[in-house]
Amino acid sequence: MENNAELIRLEQFVDKLLSKYNDLKERFFRLEDTLRDRDAEIVELKATIEELQTERSEVGQRVSGLIDRIARWESEQDEEPAGEDVETGNESGDEGQAGVQGSLFRAEEQ
Known part of the structure; x- marks a missing residue:
């Protein structure tokens, strides 16, 4: 009987x-996945x-x-001679370029 109890415990x-x-x-296979x-x-x-x-x-x-x-466009604008603009009849100096495009980047330079 004693052996039987030991076998049951072992099982x-x-x-x-x-x-x-x-x-x-x-768990190993889940971790691998x-x-x-x-x-x-x-x-x-x-x-x-x-x-x-x-x-x-x-x-x-x-x-x-x-x-x-x-930058090239701005430098081209600076190189234009002051005087009268042929197309509009306005002066093309600093005052003539006070429009939106002419002064677009001037504020940053000053």
Whole structure:
């Protein structure tokens, strides 16, 4: 009888170990799936970051080009001789350029 009780206890212990092993095995597979999902997400996010950096660089270049064009336009306006504007009959000196376009960037220069 004593051996029978020991065998029952051993069986219960083995059943408990197998149950815990199966639980750990399931948890391991869930964690592996989560890890795979996260790795895929990381790759996707890195690609997005690269795209955004490229886009940012392109936008920066375009803005720089626009600033250069504005600077050239302003310098062309400064080079025009003071006197009467042929098209409008107005003076084209500083007073004649007091319109919206002529004074658009002058406030920043002063």
